Amino acid sequence: MPQADPSREGGAAPGDGSTPPPPPPAPPADQAPQAPDPRPKPKYGEYAPEGWSWQPPEQSTHDDPPTQQAAPPPPAPQAGADGAPAPERRERAWDRPVALGLLVFGIIGASLAVSIQQTLPDAMSLLHTQEGLADYVEAEAVAGILTTGMWAQILLWILTAATTILRLVRRRLAFWVPLVGGVLSFLIMFGVIWAVLVTDPVLVEHFGTVGTAGIGG
Secondary structure (H helix, E strand, O other): OOOOOHHHOOOOOOOOOOOOOOOOOOOOOOOOOOOOOOOOOOOOOOOOOOOOOOOOOOOOOOOOOOOOOOOOOOOOOOEOOOOOEOOOOOOOOOHHHHHHHHHHHHHHHHHHHHHHHHOHHHHHHHHHHHOOOOOOOOOOHHHHHHHHHHHHHHHHHHHHHHHHHHHHHOOOOOOHHHHHHHHHHHHHHHHHHHHHHHOOHHHHHHHHHHHHHHHHO
8 A cells, every 4th residue: 555645734844844933923912022023124025034023223322413593573563652663754755844834934933033133233313313312322231232142143044953853863743943043033033023112211211201191191
């Protein structure tokens, strides 16, 4: 009777060497991770070799390199007293020509005021003649009063012009500054006229007598 072939009946004999040995059992999950496998990682579409298992890469414990410093944000608009952002000043188109025109007019007005102040002695002499009074004698204080009034008009215009230009540069409303300067110039001129009239006692007494006679009559 022929002897049966062991390879055809269900397996090879032990130690035959015709079939590969079974793979080693996988280690339990609670064991420590093994050293990295020196064998190359299989490419896409290839079968992994026996006993190879994928291990996630270890996270680096080193500090990350510093990122590029971002540019500083633009400065925020200045806040007002109540915490609200201060509104931007808008330049009024009509303010500049009006303010400069009033400054030019102020030069003419200041020159006219100085001329009136300097002719006060002649006006006083003519008034004496019209009222039939004695000849006008100019007091010593008149020259100082006229000089002071002249320089007051000049300095007032310079201060008015400087303030107006400064406000125009800062985009602030400036047309009212020459108007205020004109009012002050008018007050200075009348102050000088009054001071010169007071230095003439003859004219003061005359007008006092005329006024009393008019009231009594």
